[in-house]
Amino acid sequence: DTEVTQTPKHLVMGMTNKKSLKCEQHMGHRAMYWYKQKAKKPPELMFVYSYEKLSINESVPSRFSPECPNSSLLNLHLHALQPEDSALYLCASSQDDPPLHFGNGTRLTVT
Amino acid sequence: KQEVTQIPAALSVPEGENLVLNCSFTDSAIYNLQWFRQDPGKGLTSLLLIQSSQREQTSGRLNASLDKSSGRSTLYIAASQPGDSATYLCAVSLWAGYSTLTFGKGTMLLVSP
Numbered sequence: 001d002t003e004v005t006q007t008p009k010h011l012v013m014g015m016t017n018k019k020s021l022k023c024e025q026h027m028g029h030r031a032m033y034w035y036k037q038k039a040k041k042p043p044e045l046m047f048v049y050s051y052e053k054l055s056i057n058e059s060v061p062s063r064f065s066p067e068c069p070n071s072s073l074l075n076l077h078l079h080a081l082q083p084e085d086s087a088l089y090l091c092a093s094s095q096d097d098p099p100l101h102f103g104n105g106t107r108l109t110v111t
Numbered sequence: 112k113q114e115v116t117q118i119p120a121a122l123s124v125p126e127g128e129n130l131v132l133n134c135s136f137t138d139s140a141i142y143n144l145q146w147f148r149q150d151p152g153k154g155l156t157s158l159l160l161i162q163s164s165q166r167e168q169t170s171g172r173l174n175a176s177l178d179k180s181s182g183r184s185t186l187y188i189a190a191s192q193p194g195d196s197a198t199y200l201c202a203v204s205l206w207a208g209y210s211t212l213t214f215g216k217g218t219m220l221l222v223s224p
Contacts, residue, residue, distance in 0.1 A: 088152070094210055
């Protein structure tokens with residue numbers, strides 16, 4: 001069982017919808033990450049939060065909006081997505097040192 | 112910019128074989144290297160983490176080595192089993208209070224009974 005929990009597991013949304021992906025960890029980790037993974041490709045870093053502050057934004061379009069309400073939670077708010085945004089969205093966390101612990105991901109389909 | 116290459120892209124072996132997966136990276140200034148396993152449609156499971164000062168790590172039938180100066184790592188799987196079938200990803204990391212992983216494209220492994 002993964003210690004990083006992501007909900008929902010699957011999400012289908014239209015291009016005009018607003019939805020959110022949620023990630024939760026209770027390992028006391030201080031850094032949390034969002035990665036995007038297209039089919040048969042490696043994961044690509046989107047955002048990093050360290051001590052609840054956004055530390056890295058890898059030039060992600062503004063239709064993706066991250067939020068870290070507290071040290072255990074990480075959200076990714078989605079709005080006006082495009083079909084090419086369909087992918088597996090992975091959340092990860094780490095303590096002050098690696099390794100990273102990944103969740104099972106949310107499979108997002110944009111129609 | 113760091114680039115990570117994994118060879119082979121795919122590998123099919125009969126059960127019981129020992130096998131080696133290769134990973135190379137272009138910038139040797141890494142903090143650590145991590146091997147992951149990913150089952151279809153699932154998240155990543157961390158298998159082994161090698162710090163930049165270490166040469167190898169072992170966990171059960173898995174052994175990972177690191178030659179930082181030459182930019183290479185290998186993952187050795189002993190006595191492969193059908194349950195080992197998955198994609199294996201190598202990732203190198205820089206560290207600045209948090210990790211920024213750069214992944215290879217992975218090796219898709221199929222172990223047949």
